[in-house]
Amino acid sequence: MRTPLLSIGHEPLALDSLIAAVSDRGAATGSDGAVTSFLGLVRNHNVGRAVTHLEYEAYEALALRSFERIVTEAEARWSGVRLAIHHRIGRIDIGGASVAIAAASAHRGDAFAACRYAIERIKQIAPIWKREFFDGGDVWIEGATADPDDVAARERAERVACA
Amino acid sequence: MRTPLLSIGHEPLALDSLIAAVSDRGAATGSDGAVTSFLGLVRNHNVGRAVTHLEYEAYEALALRSFERIVTEAEARWSGVRLAIHHRIGRIDIGGASVAIAAASAHRGDAFAACRYAIERIKQIAPIWKREFFDGGDVWIEGATADPDDVAARERAERVACA
Amino acid sequence: MRVTVRLFARLRDIAGAAELVRDVPAGATIGTVWAELTREFPDMADYAKSMSVALNADYARMEHAISDGDDVAFLPPVSGGEGTGIPL
Amino acid sequence: MRVTVRLFARLRDIAGAAELVRDVPAGATIGTVWAELTREFPDMADYAKSMSVALNADYARMEHAISDGDDVAFLPPVSGGEGTGIPL
Numbered sequence: 001m002r003t004p005l006l007s008i009g010h011e012p013l014a015l016d017s018l019i020a021a022v023s024d025r026g027a028a029t030g031s032d033g034a035v036t037s038f039l040g041l042v043r044n045h046n047v048g049r050a051v052t053h054l055e056y057e058a059y060e061a062l063a064l065r066s067f068e069r070i071v072t073e074a075e076a077r078w079s080g081v082r083l084a085i086h087h088r089i090g091r092i093d094i095g096g097a098s099v100a101i102a103a104a105s106a107h108r109g110d111a112f113a114a115c116r117y118a119i120e121r122i123k124q125i126a127p128i129w130k131r132e133f134f135d136g137g138d139v140w141i142e143g144a145t146a147d148p149d150d151v152a153a154r155e156r157a158e159r160v161a162c163a
Numbered sequence: 164m165r166t167p168l169l170s171i172g173h174e175p176l177a178l179d180s181l182i183a184a185v186s187d188r189g190a191a192t193g194s195d196g197a198v199t200s201f202l203g204l205v206r207n208h209n210v211g212r213a214v215t216h217l218e219y220e221a222y223e224a225l226a227l228r229s230f231e232r233i234v235t236e237a238e239a240r241w242s243g244v245r246l247a248i249h250h251r252i253g254r255i256d257i258g259g260a261s262v263a264i265a266a267a268s269a270h271r272g273d274a275f276a277a278c279r280y281a282i283e284r285i286k287q288i289a290p291i292w293k294r295e296f297f298d299g300g301d302v303w304i305e306g307a308t309a310d311p312d313d314v315a316a317r318e319r320a321e322r323v324a325c326a
Numbered sequence: 327m328r329v330t331v332r333l334f335a336r337l338r339d340i341a342g343a344a345e346l347v348r349d350v351p352a353g354a355t356i357g358t359v360w361a362e363l364t365r366e367f368p369d370m371a372d373y374a375k376s377m378s379v380a381l382n383a384d385y386a387r388m389e390h391a392i393s394d395g396d397d398v399a400f401l402p403p404v405s406g407g408e409g410t411g412i413p414l
Numbered sequence: 415m416r417v418t419v420r421l422f423a424r425l426r427d428i429a430g431a432a433e434l435v436r437d438v439p440a441g442a443t444i445g446t447v448w449a450e451l452t453r454e455f456p457d458m459a460d461y462a463k464s465m466s467v468a469l470n471a472d473y474a475r476m477e478h479a480i481s482d483g484d485d486v487a488f489l490p491p492v493s494g495g496e497g498t499g500i501p502l
Contacts, residue, residue, distance in 0.1 A: 016179060019202070023258070030207035030257045036278070037200045039182070040407050043269065044193035058406070059334055059399060061383040087406060094193045095186070099407055106206065108282060109323075115199070116275050119407055127380070127399075128406030129335035140336045143405040146378040148385055160272075162325040203495050221494070222422055222487060224471040250494060262495055282495055290468070290487075291494030292423035303424045306493040309466040311473055 005083065006067040008060050008128075010090040015039060018084040018102035031080075034108035036115040040099040042092050046141075049134040056089040056098060059127040063087065069148055070121045074103075077158065078110040083118055087128060098130075113161040120157035124150075168246065169230040171223050171291075173253040178202060181247040181265035194243075197271035199278040203262040205255050209304075212297040219252040219261060222290040226250065232311055233284045237266075240321065241273040246281055250291060261293075276324040283320035287313075327352060329392055331359060332399035337377070340369045350392065356381060357388040359398050376403050415440060417480055419447060420487035425465070428457045438480065444469060445476040447486050464491050 003017040042054050067085045084102045092098050103115040125148045130141050166180040205217050230248045247265045255261050266278040288311045293304050331346040338344050356379050364371045380399040419434040426432050444467050452459045467474055468487040
């Protein structure tokens, strides 16, 4: 079964399958010079707290649409780039990967930029939340107000991606 | 057998083993938030030529020392970053990976920057050459004069890594 | 009109439910649903400024009119991506 | 003094050998070895400006003095990394 480019699920992430997914898409075969990837891992500490594990929750249908939007934005910005984004939900222990991204392109600069852009945008607009369990309690981590039409946020992501 | 952080060899590259190698090094376990990676692939065309395959050749002892130097530079620049670099030599067909890099760090910005820096520096100073075989002939691809003490080149790599 | 209300993360915790079914008057907007909710669960009011809303699994605005059978979601600030969400 | 000369890529092609053993006079530098080589293989002279040199598997300069048993390498411009070396 071919790995989907975009997915959300409880299973551990397998970066190899994302890389295969962005590398074997039709006409682009053989023209790619670079594949970059990103794995986001659960860390054992956060703002001074000893973290034991995280639990991720997603509004799955909207999260997949957000990933589609991010891919569309990246393809428009970096021509010929292909992206795969898989996000894990449920309990993830320390060292486990919560998100995996792969980006393929003819040129390495575009592959790096698109990969970085994708993680920045995921953090801005994907309806995914994490609950942090630490020694002594737990807390919902709340970051940005998700607004895909926020132009300033999008420009910030582009700037960080430094294409 | 534990995967070495740095290697040069004829075997196909296995990115998973590089990621495992940077992720499980001692005291850092659990403190990493991000692992980035880069795969350089053999493309089917170059400056208008239809490429059939490449052959890579290395001065292996010096190339490994160059990788060590790149790691030292990156660790000095991005504190706490760990890098793995594997370069393949010999014949590599279209779509095959010639170089694999993995970078682990507490923060994603550092992991992206160190990974990008590593590939830029490899292209500047690693004594590795490629011979391109295309329809109608073959040619040695010659890029930069390798000079690890060239400060301008190093600064260029840092700038591209955009830390 | 009857709508399904979806709640996530701490909003779900406050309501004690991930999904609620509520009746709303004709001409209601997402804002109408929200106003009802905060009367029922006053702790939710803290999120008035920071949350996002979605209508039938697409981001929407509070002013958006809703129809019978719609699916309305209220979303606390998001924190997907890697580990502990440290910026950069 | 006797030194081993290592050649790579097109320099190896020009010489038709990856390794040569050559005798050099006392006080010789890497530059002395290179001058000898280009007399033997004139096509190599094109690389005088663009190549790098290494002494015992470490980058070095042409002025570097060599000792008996040293290993001297001449390196054409490099092109490692990904695929076809397109910048950026």
